Amino acid sequence: MSLVYIRNAAQLITMAGPNEKPRTGAAMSELGVIENGGLVLDGERIAFVGSDAEAASFVERSEGGHEVTVIDATGRTVAPGLVDPHTHVVFAGSRESELDMRLHGATYMQIMNAGGGIHYSTERMREASEEQLVRETEKRLDRFLAHGVTTIEAKSGYGLRLEDELKQLRAARALNERHPVELVSTFMGAHAVPREYKTDPDAYVRLVVEEMIPAVAREGLAEYCDVFCEEGVFTPEQSRAVLEAGKQWGLKPKIHADEIVPYGGAELAAEVGAVSAEHLLRASGEGIRAMAAKGVIAVLLPGTAFFLMTKPADARAMIEAGVPVALSTDRNPGSSPTESLPFVMNLACLTMGMTPSEVLTACTINAAHAIGRADRIGSLEPGKQADVVIFDAPNYLYLQYHYAVNLVETVIKQGKPVIVSGRRTDR
Ligand code: NIG
Ligand code: FE
Numbered sequence: 001m002s003l004v005y006i007r008n009a010a011q012l013i014t015m016a017g018p019n020e021k022p023r024t025g026a027a028m029s030e031l032g033v034i035e036n037g038g039l040v041l042d043g044e045r046i047a048f049v050g051s052d053a054e055a056a057s058f059v060e061r062s063e064g065g066h067e068v069t070v071i072d073a074t075g076r077t078v079a080p081g082l083v084d085p086h087t088h089v090v091f092a093g094s095r096e097s098e099l100d101m102r103l104h105g106a107t108y109m110q111i112m113n114a115g116g117g118i119h120y121s122t123e124r125m126r127e128a129s130e131e132q133l134v135r136e137t138e139k140r141l142d143r144f145l146a147h148g149v150t151t152i153e154a155k156s157g158y159g160l161r162l163e164d165e166l167k168q169l170r171a172a173r174a175l176n177e178r179h180p181v182e183l184v185s186t187f188m189g190a191h192a193v194p195r196e197y198k199t200d201p202d203a204y205v206r207l208v209v210e211e212m213i214p215a216v217a218r219e220g221l222a223e224y225c226d227v228f229c230e231e232g233v234f235t236p237e238q239s240r241a242v243l244e245a246g247k248q249w250g251l252k253p254k255i256h257a258d259e260i261v262p263y264g265g266a267e268l269a270a271e272v273g274a275v276s277a278e279h280l281l282r283a284s285g286e287g288i289r290a291m292a293a294k295g296v297i298a299v300l301l302p303g304t305a306f307f308l309m310t311k312p313a314d315a316r317a318m319i320e321a322g323v324p325v326a327l328s329t330d331r332n333p334g335s336s337p338t339e340s341l342p343f344v345m346n347l348a349c350l351t352m353g354m355t356p357s358e359v360l361t362a363c364t365i366n367a368a369h370a371i372g373r374a375d376r377i378g379s380l381e382p383g384k385q386a387d388v389v390i391f392d393a394p395n396y397l398y399l400q401y402h403y404a405v406n407l408v409e410t411v412i413k414q415g416k417p418v419i420v421s422g423r424r425t426d427r
Contacts, residue, residue, distance in 0.1 A: 002042075002043065002066060002067040002068075002069070003040055003041065003042055003047070003059060003062065003063075003066060003067070003068045003069070004040070004041040004068075004069045004071065004386070004412065004415060004417070005038065005039075005040050005041075005055065005056075005059045005068055005069070005070045005071070006038065006039040006040075006041070006071045006073050006078055006388065006390070007038055007052055007055065007056070007070055007071070007072055007073060007074075008036060008037075008038065008052045008072065008073055008074045009034075009036070009037045009038070009039070009052070009073035009074075009076055009077065009078040009390075010035070010036070010073070010074070010075050010076055010077060010394050010395060011033050011034070011035060011037070011077045011078070011394075011395050011396055012033065012034040012035075012037025012038075012039060012049070012078045012380065013031050013032070013033055013077065013078065013079040013080070013360060013364075013380070013396055014031070014032035014033070014034060014037075014049055014080075014379060014380045014381065015031060015032055015080055015360075015361065015364050015365045015378060015379035015380065015381075016032035016049075016379060016380075016381055017379065017381065019365055019374055019378070019379055019381075020374075021295070021324075021369070022295070022297050022324035022326070022365070022366045022369035022370070022374070023324055023361050023365060023366055024292075024319070024322045024323065024324045025319060025320075025322055027361075028319060028324075028325065028357070028358045028361045028362070028366070029355060029357040029358060029361070030357075030361075031357050031360055031361070031396065032379075033396070034049070034050065034051060036051060036052050037049070037050065037051060037052060037055070037078065038050060038051060038052035038053075038054065038055020038056060038058075039055065039078060039380060039388065040055055040058055040059055041386040041388070041412065041415045042062075042386075042415075043386075043415050044385060044386055044414040044415045045382075045383060045384065045385065045386055045415070046380055046381060046382055046383065046384050046385070046386050047062075047382060048382060049380050049381060049382060069417075071390070071410060071417070073390055075394055076390050076391060076392060076393065076394075076409065077390070077391045077393045077394070077395060077396055077398070077399065078380075078388060078390050078391075079148075079360065079364065079380075079388070079389050079390075079391065079396070080364045080365075080377065080378055080379055080380050080387060080388065080389070081148065081149070081150030081151065081377065081387030081388055081389050081411065081412070081413065082147070082148045082149045082150065082341050082342075082363045082364065082367075082389060083149070083150070083151045083152070083363060083364060083367035083368050083371070083373070083377060083378055084144065084149050084151070084152040084153065084328050084329055084331070084341050084363075084367065085152075085153045085276070085299055085326050085328050085367040085368075085370035085371045086153055086155075086276075086278050086299045086301065086328035086329075086330055086370075087152050087153060087154050087155065087328065087329060087330065087331040087332070088154070088155050088157060088158070088188075088191075088330070088331065088332035088333075089137055089140050089141070089144075089152065089154050089331045089332075090133055090137050090154055090156070090158075090168050090171050090172050090175070091121050091124070091125060091133075091136075091137075091158050091168075091332065091333050092121070092124040092125055092127070092128035092132060092133060092136055092158075093120075093121065093124035093333065094333050094337070095116070095117075095120060095121065095333045095334050095337075098111050098116060098117065098334060099307075101116075102308070102309070108260070108308055108334070108335060109232060109260060112192070113232065115195065117192075117334050118157075118158065118191060118192040118334065119192065119194075119195055121158045121332075121333050121334065122158050122159070122160050122164075122192070122194060124158075125158035125159050125164055125167075125168060126159065126161070126164050128167075130167050130170055130171050130174065133167070133168065133171035134171050134174050134175055134178075137171065137172075137175055138175065138179060140331065140339055141175060141179045141180075141181040142424070143339035143340075144181050144331075144339045144341070145179075145180055145181050145411055145413075145418060145419060145424075146406065146408060146411075146419060146422070146424075147339055147340050147341055147342055147406055147408055148341070148342060148389035148391070148408040148411055149181065149339070149341050150180070150181060150182065150377070150387040150389070150411065150413050151181065151182040151183075151184065151368075151371070151373065151377055151387070152181060152182070152183055152184070152331075153183075153184045153185075153186055153224070153328075153370075153371045154172045154175075154183045154184070154185055154186065155185075155186040155187075155188040155191070155226055156168040156169050156172075156185070156186070156187050156188050156189065156191075156216075156222070157188030157189065157190075157191025157192070157226070157228075158191070159189075160189065160191065160192060160194035161194065162207075162211055162212055162215060165187070165189050165212055165216070166215065166216070166219065166221065169185055169187065169216065169219075169221040169222060170221065172185045172221075173185065173221065180413040180414075180416070180418045180426065181413075182413075184223060184224075184371045184372070184373065185221060185222040185223060185224070186222055186223070186224035186225065186226050186254060187212070187213065187216045187221070187222035187224070187225050187226070187246070187251060188225070188226040188227065188228070189207075189208040189212040189213070189216075190205065190208050190226075190227040190228060190234050190238070190239070190242045191226075191227075191228050192228065192233060193233065193234070201234075201238070202238070205234070205238045205241055205242060208242055208245075209241055209242060209245040213225065213242075213245050213246055213249050213251065214249060216249075216251070217249035217250055217251060222251055223251065223252060223371075223372065224246075224251055224252050224253070224254050224275065224371075225242065225243060225245075225246025225247075225249075225251035225252070225253055225254070226253075226254040226255060226256060226278075227239040227242045227243060227255055227256065228256040228259075229255055229256060229257055229258075229263060229264075229265040229268060230256065230259055230260055230261070230263060230265075231260065231261050231263055236263065236264045236265070236268050239255065239265075239268060240268060240271075240272060243255065243268075243272045243274070244272065247272070252274075252275050252372070253269075253272050253273065253274040253275065254274055254275055254276050254277075254278060254299075255268060255269045255272075255274050255276075255277050255278065256278055256279055257269055257277040257278065257279060257280055257283065257287075258277075258279065258280050258281060258282045258283040258284070258287065259279035259280075259281055259282070259304075260281070260282070261282055262282040262283065262284050262287075263282075264284075264287070265277060265280075265283070265287070266280060266283040266284065266287025266288060266290065266291050266296075267284070267286065267287045267290050269287075269290075269291060269294075269296045270287070270290035270291050270293065270294040270296055271290075273294060273296075274296050275296070275297060275370060275372070276296060276297040276298070276299045276326070276370045277291060277296050277297075277298060277299070278298075278299040278300075278301065278328070278330075279299075279300075279301055279304070279313070279330075280298055280300065280313045280318070281305060281310065281311065281312060281313045283313070283314075283318075285317070288314075288317060288318055288321050288323060289321055291318075291321075291323050292318075292321045292322040292323045295324065296323070297323075297324045297325070297326055297366060297369060297370045298313070298315075298318050298323045298324070298325050298326070299326045299327070299328050299367075299370055300312070300313045300315055300318075300325055300326070300327055300328075300348065300352065300362070301313075301327070301328055301329070301330040301336065301344070302315075302327070302344060302347040302348050302351050302352050303329055303330060303336045303338055303340075303343065303344040303347055304330045304335045304336040305351070306347050306351065307335060307336050307337070307338075308335055312347075312351050312352050313352065314352075315348065315352040315353065315354050316352070316353050316354075319354070319358065324366050324369070325354070325358070325362050325366060326362045326363070326366040326367040326369070326370045327341070327344055327345060327348050327354075327359060327362040327363050327367065328341070328344070328367070329341050329344050340406070341363060342399065342406065342407065342408070343403070343404050345359040345360075345362075345363055345399065345400065346400055346403040346404060348362065349400045350400075350403070356396055356397050356399065356400040357396070359400065360396060360399075364378045364379065365378035365379050366378075385414055386412060386414055386415040387412065387413055387414065388410075388411070388412040389408055389410070389411050389412075390408075390409050390410035390411075391407045391408060391409065392407045392408075392409045393407050406422070408422065409421060409422060
């Protein structure tokens, strides 16, 4: 037995349960903070969580000649490894010229409709080999890890034809096997209507429903199915068809909803029983109430609103309506090119009025629920996976106050220290 003992944390953010359901309302502010806390990891699992004095005696009792690695967390804040439940991280190339175009007055949708945006990334994806995708994406995963993120969701949706969608998902699977950051895959063939189907989008929807979804499901390449339900992309009717087909093949529904204009996406999420609806910048009051009634998680992406220079989602209205809220970077080459989930947390406070405790819930246990992993990650409780982040911060409020810098000092993934003093140690 080899133990890791994280001693004397100024604050240990446990997110202790009940955690059967994602948290809503006032429960989003309950972090289960232990002052002067101690955490003991036994291999890949958490063995003990409590006061430092109790943790010290737990270690003493179980030591018996076994190796103990001690990490001193004096003056530090210790939290569950951060979880990012919405990314498009597997892609090739970059799109910095679009920022310049937007600063000269073009909109995100104009750029996409003129053949740029997602279409540009589709060209790069189709040219790239699986090895190239793995190589490029690995650097992004390194940055996620350095920012305290230990699990992410990763969507396909830049291939937009069967072989390239499979290539993108296989790259995610290969990365999951070789990188400390764990990836949970979502099939998003309905991310855009590819240019070759421009005059017949319904034919593309048929391709997604009849060929892509069955092929992805047969190869076990994804757990979720997502669709970009947006004016000028996929209608609510087309989106429903995609998500229902996904359900038939065992892919749980997620939806990009009401990002640019109100389009009934939140309502559709409730109707199809989606696990989560994402973006929601322009979600209607009725849509929000329907999500609350069905327990659909709102995955909010204030970094995307910031980068597209637009008003973010109404997080306060959602929390007040009883919708469970999670946060994510939306890491992608167009609307949100960042791996800094901690900065997105800052933006959630500063641009959406979420409180420091709500954002921690949104990036740990609620994010874990949004990717079906709340039984394993998202809180520091005995028996759970030993995914831990240590911030150079005396308390959790400080994380939102000392903003836009990386305060992550140590990251432990499945019991293994992978970042120590801000540097990778496992290679
Ligand atoms: O979530 N909205 C659609 N998809 C992505 C952006 C993809 C891209 O621009 O490459 C998003 O913002
Ligand atoms: Fe997205």
